[in-house]
Structures are given as C-alpha cells and as structure tokens.
Amino acid sequence: MxxxxxxxxxxxxxxxxxxxxxxxxxxxxxxxxxxxxxxxxAMLKKMAQKKLINYEKSKGFRLTDKGKQIxxxxxxxxxxxxxxxxxxxxxxxxxxxxxxxxxEHIHSEALINRLDVYLGHPKADPxxxxxxxxxxxxxxSKSILLSETEKGMQGKFVGVTDHSPSFLTYLDKVGxxxxxxxxxxxxxxxxxxxxxxxxxxxxxxVSNKVANSLLIAG
Amino acid sequence: MxxxxxxxxxxxxxxxxxxxxxxxxxxxxxxxxxxxxxxxxAMLKKMAQKKLINYEKSKGFRLTDKGKQIxxxxxxxxxxxxxxxxxxxxxxxxxxxxxxxxxEHIHSEALINRLDVYLGHPKADPxxxxxxxxxxxxxxSKSILLSETEKGMQGKFVGVTDHSPSFLTYLDKVGxxxxxxxxxxxxxxxxxxxxxxxxxxxxxxVSNKVANSLLIAG
DNA sequence: ATCATAAATTAGATTAGTCTAATTTTTTAT
DNA sequence: ATAAAAAATTAGACTAATCTAATTTATGAT
Ligand SMILES: [Mn+2]
Ligand SMILES: [Mn+2]
Ligand SMILES: [Mn+2]
Ligand SMILES: [Mn+2]
Numbered sequence: 001m002x003x004x005x006x007x008x009x010x011x012x013x014x015x016x017x018x019x020x021x022x023x024x025x026x027x028x029x030x031x032x033x034x035x036x037x038x039x040x041x042a043m044l045k046k047m048a049q050k051k052l053i054n055y056e057k058s059k060g061f062r063l064t065d066k067g068k069q070i071x072x073x074x075x076x077x078x079x080x081x082x083x084x085x086x087x088x089x090x091x092x093x094x095x096x097x098x099x100x101x102x103x104e105h106i107h108s109e110a111l112i113n114r115l116d117v118y119l120g121h122p123k124a125d126p127x128x129x130x131x132x133x134x135x136x137x138x139x140x141s142k143s144i145l146l147s148e149t150e151k152g153m154q155g156k157f158v159g160v161t162d163h164s165p166s167f168l169t170y171l172d173k174v175g176x177x178x179x180x181x182x183x184x185x186x187x188x189x190x191x192x193x194x195x196x197x198x199x200x201x202x203x204x205x206v207s208n209k210v211a212n213s214l215l216i217a218g
Numbered sequence: 219m220x221x222x223x224x225x226x227x228x229x230x231x232x233x234x235x236x237x238x239x240x241x242x243x244x245x246x247x248x249x250x251x252x253x254x255x256x257x258x259x260a261m262l263k264k265m266a267q268k269k270l271i272n273y274e275k276s277k278g279f280r281l282t283d284k285g286k287q288i289x290x291x292x293x294x295x296x297x298x299x300x301x302x303x304x305x306x307x308x309x310x311x312x313x314x315x316x317x318x319x320x321x322e323h324i325h326s327e328a329l330i331n332r333l334d335v336y337l338g339h340p341k342a343d344p345x346x347x348x349x350x351x352x353x354x355x356x357x358x359s360k361s362i363l364l365s366e367t368e369k370g371m372q373g374k375f376v377g378v379t380d381h382s383p384s385f386l387t388y389l390d391k392v393g394x395x396x397x398x399x400x401x402x403x404x405x406x407x408x409x410x411x412x413x414x415x416x417x418x419x420x421x422x423x424v425s426n427k428v429a430n431s432l433l434i435a436g
Numbered sequence: 437a438t439c440a441t442a443a444a445t446t447a448g449a450t451t452a453g454t455c456t457a458a459t460t461t462t463t464t465a466t
Numbered sequence: 467a468t469a470a471a472a473a474a475t476t477a478g479a480c481t482a483a484t485c486t487a488a489t490t491t492a493t494g495a496t
Pocket of ligand 1: 078082096097098100
C-alpha cells in the first residue's frame with residue numbers, strides 16, 4: 001500500500017504530465033506540492049525504485065502505467081467523494097475540495113465501488129471534472145473556454161478551470177450554475193468583457209478573467 | 219491537529235480506562251495497540267506534554283478532559299461512519315469496522331455534523347454501541363449479557379460485546395439480528411447452553427460463549 | 437566557447453513513530 | 467526481608483518525509 005504522501009506525489013505528477021507530453025520537472029512538482037526541491041529528489045528516487053515513475057535524465061520524469069493507474073484511482077475517489085458531499089450531504093461546491101483531499105486516501109475498493117453505485121455512477125464531479133470509471137477510463141468530453149467563443153454562440157456551462165472557493169462563490173453570487181444554458185449577447189471590444197444571456201432568465205456581464213475559467217459545451 | 223497515531227492512542231486509552239476507575243497500564247496499552255512498551259513510554263511523554271493525559275506515578279495514567287473529549291469525538295465519527303456504511307451503502311455489519319478505522323480520522327466538524335443529520339441522528343451503531351452526541355454525551359443504556367439471564371426471560375437483542383467478523387457472520391448464519399425479540403426457552407445445566415425462541419419464529423440453540431457476547435435489554 | 441543563471445542533486449539535520457536490548461523500578465512470593 | 471518476576475524506562479538505532487546549505491549539472495546568452 002502507498003502512503004498518503006506518495007499518493008499525493010502520484011496525483012500531482014499525473015496532473016502535471018497531462019499538461020504536455022514532456023517529462024515533468026522536479027521544480028514544477030516541488031511547487032505543486034509546496035515542498036523543497038531536495039525533498040522531491042529524495043522521494044523520486046524511492047518512487048523510481050518502486051517502478052512508479054520513469055526518469056529520463058535531464059528530460060524529467062513520467063508515471064509508469066502502474067503509477068498512472070494509482071493516480072487515476074485517487075482522482076476517481078476524490079471526485080466521487082465530492083459528488084457525495086454535494087449531492088447527499090448538501091455541501092456547496094466551494095466547500096468540498098479540502099474534505100475530498102482527505103477522503104481520497106481511504107483504502108477500500110469495496111467502499112469506492114459501493115459509493116459509485118450509491119451515487120448512480122456519476123460521470124462528472126460538482127465542478128464538471130470527469131470521473132474515471134473503475135478501469136480508469138475517462139469519458140471524453142469536448143468543451144471550450146467561454147473566452148474562446150464568439151458573439152451569438154449558445155452552449156451549456158459544463159465546467160470550471162478555476163476551482164478556488166472565491167471563484168466558485170462568485171459564480172453562486174451572480175447566479176451561474178453548472179448545466180446552465182447560456183448565450184453570448186456581446187463581447188466588449190475594449191477589454192473582452194462578456195455579456196451573457198442565462199436561459200431566458202437574467203442577463204449578466206462577466207470579465208474576461210471569468211470567461212477564461214468557464215468551460216462550455218456545444 | 220492530532221496525528222492518526224495520536225488519535226489511535228487516545229481512543230485506545232479511552233477504551234481501557236472506561237473498564238475501571240484505575241489508571242491504565244503501559245503494558246495494556248501496548249498490547250491494545252500492538253506496539254512495544256518502549257514506544258508507548260515515548261508517546262506518553264509527548265501526550266503528557268500536550269496535556270492529553272495525566273500520569274500518576276506507578277498508578278498508570280488517564281486522559282485529561284481535553285484528551286477524553288478528542289477520544290469521544292473519534293468514537294462518534296467511527297460509529298456514525300459505520301451507520302453510513304451499513305444503512306446507506308449496504309455493507310454487512312461484519313465488514314465495516316476496518317473501513318471506519320480509517321474514516322474516523324477525517325478532520326472536518328462540518329462533515330460529521332452533516333453526516334449525523336443525513337443519518338437521522340442515530341443513537342447506536344450497527345453493533346448496538348451508543349453514539350455520543352456532538353457534546354460527547356452518550357445515551358445511557360441498561361443492558362445485560364444474555365448469559366446472565368434466567369430461563370423464561372424475554373428481552374430484545376440490542377448489542378454485541380464481540381465485534382469480530384467471525385462472530386458477526388455466525389449470528390447472520392443462525393438468523394440473529396440486532397433488535398430481535400428473544401426469550402430463553404431453556405438453559406442446559408451441563409454447559410449453560412441457551413435455547414432461545416426468536417420472536418414467534420424459529421428456535422435456536424447457542425453456546426454459553428455466544429450467550430456471553432450478546433447484550434439484552436428488558 | 438565562456439560565463440551566468442537556473443535546476444537538480446548531495447550532504448547533513450530534524451521530527452514522528454517505531455524497534456531491540458539493557459537497565460531500573462515495582463510488585464509478588466516465599 | 468529478600469529474591470524472583472513483571473513492568474516500565476532508557477539508550478541507541480532505524481525509516482519516512484522533510485528541511486537548509488553546499489555542490490554539481492544543465493541551459494542559455496553573449
Ligand atoms: Mn477537488
Ligand atoms: Mn472537483
Ligand atoms: Mn467498529
Ligand atoms: Mn461498531
């Protein structure tokens with residue numbers, strides 16, 4: 001079994017390596033985990049020994065299949081627990097990440113499989129992030145940033161790229177919820193501010209910074 | 219915050235000290251935790267420093283109010299999670315202890331309070347053990363061992379003192395479930411074997427060893 | 437190609453929690 | 467009261483995960 005620390009390294013490496021096909025840099029991982037570079041070096045040695053990562057000298061490192069499988073399972077657990085916390089316990093989407101950071105490390109295949117059934121095999125977590133199935137397969141979804149859409153575009157708000165509580169509570173405040181259908185009424189030339197029509201209801205205006213954190217699906 | 223290890227020490231000390239009004243012995247705690255006596259000595263020093271326990275030289279030790287409060291909260295979490303696992307996820311009562319041993323260490327007051335509400339403020343866990351409320355108060359219950367009852371006695375099966383999966387699955391097999399009303403048909407003189415009538419339904423015979431692990435309430 | 441900067445590794449310590457072996461203290465039995 | 471047995475503590479080591487400071491390696495810019 002892997003320690004919490006090791007699991008957190010695996011998850012962080014996974015997220016970094018998904019961002020490109022290159023190897024992950026020690027310094028990027030150190031920053032992601034909030035530890036010193038020397039600590040990363042020490043841990044990577046152990047993980048390489050356990051065949052969880054592959055080094056390519058001065059080209060960074062990547063997870064082995066074994067490492068990736070563990071990482072994806074932790075992400076599965078994290079997201080299923082987030083669904084549970086929001087759907088069953090009534091937490092807000094801005095409150096669940098920290099708790100899921102703990103719950104994701106509970107070791108029990110039976111538990112996570114029963115939880116998945118109990119929740120009805122959800123395909124996405126409360127932030128719109130896809131939940132891999134028990135085999136580690138993610139449902140492919142094709143969404144784009146609102147900031148990349150043009151005037152007149154109509155689509156569904158399906159996810160966020162900024163998961164900070166402050167951003168999420170801001171969305172609550174302006175009345176934007178996952179699943180809402182929105183259309184782009186206008187885009188301000190000067191600063192690319194977006195004015196949106198929310199499903200017949202109200203009209204709201206959001207900064208480009210916000211538009212750059214909202215995922216839209218056709 | 220306290221580490222998992224420290225929380226496990228607190229819980230184990232609590233359970234030992236409840237068994238008598240005396241101080242707890244280093245050796246008993248070592249046995250309960252499956253560690254060496256020397257490890258216990260080392261940990262007790264740290265816990266005394268943190269005002270979690272009181273030493274009374276060569277009279278053992280006991281939890282301070284602070285230590286007791288933390289211990290009871292962990293027990294509350296353990297038992298609430300067990301209820302969740304059985305009632306919501308459909309686990310058997312013989313399968314939940316190990317998972318709850320992990321879940322009891324999740325740190326979030328909001329989580330445990332919402333879980334309590336979600337479960338309908340249960341008063342007992344799947345094994346009949348009382349669940350303390352948010353203030354650490356246990357509902358007083360007066361039950362006795364089946365082995366201490368006499369022929370003709372009628373009562374309700376409300377708890378077990380043996381929590382081992384093998385005992386619990388044995389009870390499943392013979393059809394004894396928490397809440398069942400039972401009456402003592404006869405007690406074999408030779409070996410104190412109990413023959414029980416289950417709520418009009420079947421009649422079963424259990425050894426004295428079994429009768430000694432079943433809690434009955436008037 | 438050389439020098440400056442950035443990235444990575446090494447060396448040496450620290451803390452939590454554990455171990456074994458040795459020693460001391462306490463309890464129990466004669 | 468004394469010796470034997472049991473319980474507790476101390477001493478010294480180990481592992482996991484971290485740190486700082488020093489050193490080495492790699493990258494990049496002139
Ligand atoms: Mn999250
Ligand atoms: Mn999420
Ligand atoms: Mn239990
Ligand atoms: Mn229980």
